[in-house]
Amino acid sequence: MIPLCVPEMQGNEWKYIKECLDTNWISSAGVYVDKFEEDFKNYLKVKKSVVMSNGTTALFLALKVLGIGEGDEVIVPSLTFISPVNTIRYVGAEPVFVDVCRDTYVIDVEKIEKLITSRTKAILPVHLYGHPVDMDELVYLAKKYNLYIIEDATEALGSVYKGKNVGTIGDVGCFSFNGNKLITTGAGGMLVTNNEKLGEKAKFLSIQAKVVNENKSFYHPEIGYNFRMPNILAAMGCAQLENIDEYIKIKRENADYYNQLLKNIRGITLPTEKEWAKNVHWLYSIIVEDEYGISRDELIKILAENQIESRPFFIPVHEMPPYINCKQGDLTVTEELKKKGLNLPSSVGIKKEEIEKVCEVIMGN
Numbered sequence: 001m002i003p004l005c006v007p008e009m010q011g012n013e014w015k016y017i018k019e020c021l022d023t024n025w026i027s028s029a030g031v032y033v034d035k036f037e038e039d040f041k042n043y044l045k046v047k048k049s050v051v052m053s054n055g056t057t058a059l060f061l062a063l064k065v066l067g068i069g070e071g072d073e074v075i076v077p078s079l080t081f082i083s084p085v086n087t088i089r090y091v092g093a094e095p096v097f098v099d100v101c102r103d104t105y106v107i108d109v110e111k112i113e114k115l116i117t118s119r120t121k122a123i124l125p126v127h128l129y130g131h132p133v134d135m136d137e138l139v140y141l142a143k144k145y146n147l148y149i150i151e152d153a154t155e156a157l158g159s160v161y162k163g164k165n166v167g168t169i170g171d172v173g174c175f176s177f178n179g180n181k182l183i184t185t186g187a188g189g190m191l192v193t194n195n196e197k198l199g200e201k202a203k204f205l206s207i208q209a210k211v212v213n214e215n216k217s218f219y220h221p222e223i224g225y226n227f228r229m230p231n232i233l234a235a236m237g238c239a240q241l242e243n244i245d246e247y248i249k250i251k252r253e254n255a256d257y258y259n260q261l262l263k264n265i266r267g268i269t270l271p272t273e274k275e276w277a278k279n280v281h282w283l284y285s286i287i288v289e290d291e292y293g294i295s296r297d298e299l300i301k302i303l304a305e306n307q308i309e310s311r312p313f314f315i316p317v318h319e320m321p322p323y324i325n326c327k328q329g330d331l332t333v334t335e336e337l338k339k340k341g342l343n344l345p346s347s348v349g350i351k352k353e354e355i356e357k358v359c360e361v362i363m364g365n
């Protein structure tokens, strides 16, 4: 089977993890926790980086530290993994669903303004499958209406918008190190911000809002959370981060190769890269148009028969039972991409011959 997206362990993962085991520093304290935060911060050129138990907890705390809660509305695309939408509800706020652009698959900034009300407090763009959101347009709108921006960059580590790493442009950015992400710690996340106060608050809340007194007793002035990442996973994160530039390079080369092989197939629309963007192509994603002759779902079956794993685009969140009554704008593109969007195998370690095999199967129909 050619898998959709599996991790790559080419570096010091064993060495650093073994060091944790040998020294007994496996839990929430240890040098790698601090080192991972520091290395990640330096890599993204951002002021503060806070390691988290996963991307979902990072998103939740991002909303929390920005003071978003009961009665507030947050504008979010419906075409996304459900996690960011769930976190809006975790803090007691309401998601308002907005459409995406057909070529980039990410939030359509032009459709946001109509959805802004006096209750809107934030916009939560998702850099879906790797393509950056048009952040200048979004920042302009957010400033005009005094809204926060929380970037869900969980799928786009390595993508760049006008020279800036995605996740570092809004008020807070969130990353995931789930097993299928560009770099992984098995499970893990990172919250980043250029607002040091917000970052410190997020760190504090992520460690049970714990103050250690002189006599080593713990004092908790408010309700905190246990969103810590253990040292043993942070060790893996440090090792993974050492290879990130190589992984980004390979991902982009693989996307170029897919583009080259698929470019002349009638009815297959290739992913884009806007002139202002560098797309990491976390998942290489195509649109199976009507002219292709068979449906996206039929193509998924044929790929599977050929031992190739692929995945349809996310079912939009506004169709999920907890969210069917939420406010929404025009979601025409979302509805269309739901039926036609397809993620192809995108592991860093995928071989050229495997990409060729995937493309041959797509060409054969």
Ligand SMILES: Cc1ncc(COP(=O)(O)O)c(C=O)c1O
Binding pocket: 054, 055, 056, 057, 080, 081, 083, 084, 126, 152, 154, 155, 175, 176, 177, 178, 188, 189
């Ligand atoms: C768009 C998006 N947001 C948030 C998350 C949540 O990250 P995690 O699984 O680390 O909680 C994911 C995926 O894993 C995702 O794809």
